[in-house]
Amino acid sequence: MTEDLVITRPDDMHLHLRDGEMLGAVTPCSCRDFARAIIMPNLVPPVTTAAAARAYRGRILAAVPETDAFEPLMTLYLTETTDPAELKAGFRDGIVKAAKLYPADATTNSDSGVRDIRNVMPVLERMADAGISLLVHGEVTDPEIDIFDREAVFIDHVLDPLRKELPELRVVLEHVTTRNGVDYVKSADAGLAATLTTHHLSLNRNDILAGGIRPHYYCLPVLKREEHRQALLAAATSGDARFFLGTDSAPHPTTAKETACGCAGMFTSVNTMPILATLFEQVAKLDRIEAFTSLNGAAFYGLARNSGKLHLRKRAEPQVWPERIRAGQEDVTVCDPGFPVYWDAIEGTAA
Numbered sequence: 001m002t003e004d005l006v007i008t009r010p011d012d013m014h015l016h017l018r019d020g021e022m023l024g025a026v027t028p029c030s031c032r033d034f035a036r037a038i039i040m041p042n043l044v045p046p047v048t049t050a051a052a053a054r055a056y057r058g059r060i061l062a063a064v065p066e067t068d069a070f071e072p073l074m075t076l077y078l079t080e081t082t083d084p085a086e087l088k089a090g091f092r093d094g095i096v097k098a099a100k101l102y103p104a105d106a107t108t109n110s111d112s113g114v115r116d117i118r119n120v121m122p123v124l125e126r127m128a129d130a131g132i133s134l135l136v137h138g139e140v141t142d143p144e145i146d147i148f149d150r151e152a153v154f155i156d157h158v159l160d161p162l163r164k165e166l167p168e169l170r171v172v173l174e175h176v177t178t179r180n181g182v183d184y185v186k187s188a189d190a191g192l193a194a195t196l197t198t199h200h201l202s203l204n205r206n207d208i209l210a211g212g213i214r215p216h217y218y219c220l221p222v223l224k225r226e227e228h229r230q231a232l233l234a235a236a237t238s239g240d241a242r243f244f245l246g247t248d249s250a251p252h253p254t255t256a257k258e259t260a261c262g263c264a265g266m267f268t269s270v271n272t273m274p275i276l277a278t279l280f281e282q283v284a285k286l287d288r289i290e291a292f293t294s295l296n297g298a299a300f301y302g303l304a305r306n307s308g309k310l311h312l313r314k315r316a317e318p319q320v321w322p323e324r325i326r327a328g329q330e331d332v333t334v335c336d337p338g339f340p341v342y343w344d345a346i347e348g349t350a351a
């Protein structure tokens with residue numbers, strides 16, 4: 001049985017590549033299937049200047065295998081002291097594609113993030129004028145708010161008022177995890193889009209907690225109920241151009257996940273495309289996978305469509321990936337989607 005689906009080479013519009021040995025280990029995993037990626041700036045210290053973004057881009061390119069072509073699209077980490085002129089200059093030079101808003105302490109390496117959105121309004125106004133997109137980790141950090149409600153509360157209390165005040169600001173609600181988030185994006189006329197992750201499309205909160213606690217399924221925003229996963233899958237497979245793939249592949253050493261207080265993040269860049277082909281096939285929407293992974297995101301960012309192709313091939317036997325990938329002295333555990341995957345991503349042509 002050979003069923004080949006040939007699609008435009010995908011882009012990953014939300015990716016963590018880290019730095020050092022981890023960067024060296026995980027970058028080739030993204031290059032295999034993806035032509036470009038929006039690179040998250042939450043390094044330690046964070047990427048807050050155009051010069052730091054340029055240097056980081058150089059380190060990423062040095063980790064790209066010679067046989068691959070991969071374009072890192074850099075972002076700046078917004079802080080309460082971000083200089084709008086610096087951001088605009090980086091954008092004008094083409095090195096900076098967007099700025100990322102992390103509410104302080106919302107997620108991995110977000111302690112330099114924004115404590116009060118009022119404090120960055122002057123930067124956001126300049127971004128709106130210049131057409132620079134704001135990418136948001138959309139969760140409030142108030143300890144009074146239940147962790148499963150933090151995205152919905154962020155939308156109501158932060159995002160919606162912000163968009164009313166600055167309707168021209170282009171916003172990506174990153175890793176949207178709830179029906180509320182999907183409905184909110186759909187309700188907007190223009191200038192609002194959302195990325196959807198591999199793991200939020202594949203898994204729900206039972207996968208973390210039922211039958212034993214599974215630290216490899218812990219990520220932020222945390223996995224939600226099945227009804228939310230269904231809403232995300234419906235959005236991803238709808239063809240609606242406001243929804244596109246951002247894997248949020250976020251590698252942490254296995255030792256930092258399998259511990260009493262484990263890090264948030266799943267490593268999915270290796271197997272995202274086969275997992276997505278399986279999910280889209282399950283709902284008879286394989287014809288929509290190209291829009292979701294390869295067309296919608298590029299259109300939002302005003303990028304040309306990739307000329308390379310990716311072949312997705314149906315297999316007789318389920319896929320087996322290495323359980324872990326070595327990264328220097330550490331290793332990273334590959335995300336197990338929890339269902340058999342009968343697709344391969346093969347013969348990616350770069351050109």
Ligand SMILES: NC(=O)N[C@@H](CC(=O)O)C(=O)O
Pocket residue numbers: 016042107108137218219220221248250251264265266
């Ligand atoms: N998604 C995650 O669970 N973790 C990300 C940060 C983020 O995207 O929020 C990371 O950098 O580890």
Ligand SMILES: [Zn+2]
Pocket residue numbers: 107137174175220221
């Ligand atoms: Zn995030």
Ligand SMILES: [Zn+2]
Pocket residue numbers: 014016040248250
């Ligand atoms: Zn992320």
